[in-house]
Amino acid sequence: MKPQHVTLLDKCTLEAERCAPEILKRCIDAATASLQSSENASESGQQRQLLTQAAWSLAQSRAVLIRTYPRRLREAFKAGDGEGGITQLAGLSDSSMLRLVDDQAVTESLEAVRLLQNLLPLVEQSLPVLDARMSSLIGLDSVRVEKNPLRPSVFVRELRELMAEIESDVAVRSLWLSHIAHPLGRELGQLYEQVALMLQRANVQEASYRIRLVDDPEAGRQASSSGFAPVEAPHAGGGRNADGAEGTGGHGLDAEGGMKALGRSQSRIGSSVFQAFLSDPKASFGGPLDQGFYDQVDQELRQVSASAGSSVPDDTVIQREQARYRNLPAVDRPARDVSVESPLRADRWGEYGQAHVRKRVFLELKQRAKNVSQALGLDLVRKLVNQVAHDPLLLAPVREAVVGLEPALLRLALAQPRYFGEPDHPARSLVEQVAQRSFRFNDEFADDFAAFAEPVREAFNQLNELQTDDEQPFADALERLRERWHEGDASAQAARDAQLQALQFAQARQELADQVAWEISLRPDVFNVPEAVLDFLYVTWPLVIASAELREPEAGPDPKGYRAAVGTLLWSVRPEILRQPKEVFDALPGLLRTLHSGLDMLGKPAEETQSFFDALIRLHKPLLNLRRARARSDTVQSGLTPLDALEEDATPVKRVVGKGMRPEAAQQPWLAPQELARAGFEDTLQDAQDERSLEEPAAPLADAMVEGATGEASLEGAGVPAAGLIAQLSVGSLVDLYSRGEWIRAELIWVSRRATLFMFTSHGGRAHSMTLRSCEKLVDKRWMRLVETRAVVDGAMNALLKQAPKANHGGRHAEAVLN
Numbered sequence: 001m002k003p004q005h006v007t008l009l010d011k012c013t014l015e016a017e018r019c020a021p022e023i024l025k026r027c028i029d030a031a032t033a034s035l036q037s038s039e040n041a042s043e044s045g046q047q048r049q050l051l052t053q054a055a056w057s058l059a060q061s062r063a064v065l066i067r068t069y070p071r072r073l074r075e076a077f078k079a080g081d082g083e084g085g086i087t088q089l090a091g092l093s094d095s096s097m098l099r100l101v102d103d104q105a106v107t108e109s110l111e112a113v114r115l116l117q118n119l120l121p122l123v124e125q126s127l128p129v130l131d132a133r134m135s136s137l138i139g140l141d142s143v144r145v146e147k148n149p150l151r152p153s154v155f156v157r158e159l160r161e162l163m164a165e166i167e168s169d170v171a172v173r174s175l176w177l178s179h180i181a182h183p184l185g186r187e188l189g190q191l192y193e194q195v196a197l198m199l200q201r202a203n204v205q206e207a208s209y210r211i212r213l214v215d216d217p218e219a220g221r222q223a224s225s226s227g228f229a230p231v232e233a234p235h236a237g238g239g240r241n242a243d244g245a246e247g248t249g250g251h252g253l254d255a256e257g258g259m260k261a262l263g264r265s266q267s268r269i270g271s272s273v274f275q276a277f278l279s280d281p282k283a284s285f286g287g288p289l290d291q292g293f294y295d296q297v298d299q300e301l302r303q304v305s306a307s308a309g310s311s312v313p314d315d316t317v318i319q320r321e322q323a324r325y326r327n328l329p330a331v332d333r334p335a336r337d338v339s340v341e342s343p344l345r346a347d348r349w350g351e352y353g354q355a356h357v358r359k360r361v362f363l364e365l366k367q368r369a370k371n372v373s374q375a376l377g378l379d380l381v382r383k384l385v386n387q388v389a390h391d392p393l394l395l396a397p398v399r400e401a402v403v404g405l406e407p408a409l410l411r412l413a414l415a416q417p418r419y420f421g422e423p424d425h426p427a428r429s430l431v432e433q434v435a436q437r438s439f440r441f442n443d444e445f446a447d448d449f450a451a452f453a454e455p456v457r458e459a460f461n462q463l464n465e466l467q468t469d470d471e472q473p474f475a476d477a478l479e480r481l482r483e484r485w486h487e488g489d490a491s492a493q494a495a496r497d498a499q500l501q502a503l504q505f506a507q508a509r510q511e512l513a514d515q516v517a518w519e520i521s522l523r524p525d526v527f528n529v530p531e532a533v534l535d536f537l538y539v540t541w542p543l544v545i546a547s548a549e550l551r552e553p554e555a556g557p558d559p560k561g562y563r564a565a566v567g568t569l570l571w572s573v574r575p576e577i578l579r580q581p582k583e584v585f586d587a588l589p590g591l592l593r594t595l596h597s598g599l600d601m602l603g604k605p606a607e608e609t610q611s612f613f614d615a616l617i618r619l620h621k622p623l624l625n626l627r628r629a630r631a632r633s634d635t636v637q638s639g640l641t642p643l644d645a646l647e648e649d650a651t652p653v654k655r656v657v658g659k660g661m662r663p664e665a666a667q668q669p670w671l672a673p674q675e676l677a678r679a680g681f682e683d684t685l686q687d688a689q690d691e692r693s694l695e696e697p698a699a700p701l702a703d704a705m706v707e708g709a710t711g712e713a714s715l716e717g718a719g720v721p722a723a724g725l726i727a728q729l730s731v732g733s734l735v736d737l738y739s740r741g742e743w744i745r746a747e748l749i750w751v752s753r754r755a756t757l758f759m760f761t762s763h764g765g766r767a768h769s770m771t772l773r774s775c776e777k778l779v780d781k782r783w784m785r786l787v788e789t790r791a792v793v794d795g796a797m798n799a800l801l802k803q804a805p806k807a808n809h810g811g812r813h814a815e816a817v818l819n
Helices: 003-041 045-079 103-108 110-123 127-137 152-166 170-201 258-262 271-279 291-310 315-322 346-353 355-368 372-389 396-404 406-415 426-438 447-466 472-521 531-551 562-572 575-579 581-602 606-632 673-679 722-727 772-780 792-801 810-818
Strands: 734-739 742-751 757-762 766-771 784-787
Touching: 003 045, 003 127, 003 170, 045 152, 045 170, 045 472, 045 722, 110 152, 110 170, 127 170, 152 170, 258 291, 258 372, 271 372, 271 792, 291 355, 346 355, 346 396, 346 447, 355 372, 355 406, 372 396, 372 406, 372 792, 396 406, 396 426, 396 447, 406 426, 406 447, 426 447, 426 472, 426 792, 447 472, 472 531, 472 673, 472 742, 472 757, 531 562, 531 581, 531 606, 562 581, 575 581, 581 606, 722 772, 734 757, 757 772, 766 772, 772 784
Parallel strands: none
Antiparallel strands: 734 742, 734 784, 742 757, 757 766
């Protein structure tokens, strides 16, 4: 693919992602209206009820669908064509779906197939043009519809899977999909026209539609067990390179020849050779090393010995340089350069703190090498250590620790040259898990990081002292570190479990309460009920019912009579009950006891329901007047008093007529004060964190980030829309959060179902909880920053090997050159 086209392709996917919220918003609104229209036209009571439920549920899920869909599309676009877990359905040609759908694909995803069938006729005018231009953009000479990253099946699959996560009822979800097909097809047709026009303006020509015979696209694609993307070494027939010169064959070996290049301390062996060495099982690289190799190693050793006296590091100088930016906020410190040539403090790493000592170990091990495989293994380890040492995601002391471990890693390579290509090898796992654990910290000078780093340093020094080529000590070291980490996590985990339990119960209670409120709204006796009563029955009382049923699931459908109280309350506030005073007076005491008992059980503060009880007293005041009137007038024998006389002192009450008031699903779970405390919430329901904790940070933070600042604690630059960053949050995400005057590293451990409430924990199990609005404010002010994490060793592998040119049979040819 041409470099300029990479940018243009990104623009196409970004345009689709940018338009996705508005597209889905219009589709959901159209689908909701369609469901409501079908509900009014349905003659079946059961079907009408299902359509009503589907329309209501879709309307309530609208916000979270719109917010999450663009992120899901972004992840699908990044996954590429046929990779990243894309299903067989997504790999089908969209044009073929117009004709036949494979039975296996129907079995895999019948709902998505039907949706595709319904919307494809709506895009048949615009999609072929986009397919043709997109195929040309990605470098194909003929149209391959399955290679179009914006093909309809991607939009359908991500929407279907997202809906499945939000709505568990298959019948409701099927109605969603069937009613959203037409508006989605219409919107995609407009999007395709827009993107095709963008490509046309960029002079991207249409690829031709033609039939051509090709090899199996999977042929020659060799999977690598090491977890990095395979890159084949180049092939040059007859031992000549592309220019016809004999010798190296263009394999990254310098002009002085393979053996001599391999004997250098900083060899220029090409990444294609390392790729073949790790991924090609037929390329054994087992040939013997010649004298030229050993002569080069001896020469390098003499140079190291000659320069040893002038390269002894001064701990004071190193320490002063390391602490140079200590006073800056952790997220604003420039990255400290670390490499295999860096001096390390002797008080921490002993003699291996000296770069020339580590290099001498490397060269002495090369002297002991017997074959090409061993020499390549040593070179590979040193290059990978250097690659990890430059990783900006890791704190500098962690990178220094990997450099300090280099001697032990090198000794192991002499016995197991390819061990870094094994994902589960103890030495590779040790480096990876130390790196992953270190992502929990953002400040190398903090006490909690020191408590993590010191045991790691001790374990690495012990491995260096063993001078062994056995892998078992690495496994033992990792196990000891894991045990220590587990002990340190135990107390925090207990607090975290309690927090999660409280939140999960609150969410389950809120979901059940929303359903109960909807059921109450369908009762015929909600007609002409006072607004204050309906508000209580739609918001507060369903929480009481849900809490009781969740706490006592085995006690029956209405363990405390809270559901029955709904009918009694609705009956007691109807105007006509003034003619039944005796029945109302008999029912009121029990009703009030039930109401207060339920609210006490829920933990609802009295001040939050006082307005409801005040309204209830006003509603029942005519009955109280009636009782007083009876006491004053012995002449009234019928028990009836003219209504005009009773209503003189009554406060007018606004009542709801018909379906003028319907319940709305809560945007976030309700929690009682004691639940907030137990869950560790600081300001759960506030619109923003305490302003005292959001005061302007230290001056360096308010300025633009220092040029070249490390990626250790930040991901996004200024100006990133808050919604886009928040959409990337998922359980397990790490953020740098400015709280109480300091920058802390926190992990997201819980998100409410509608993604409106978030809970993070930092070191020691400290909780940081906030609403969606609070998160947006923090992101806008750059006081919350998403932290990028990834597999460190895999990243180093890919960085080392990504430049390898592609061809066939490179492994065997590289082996022949070195042998």
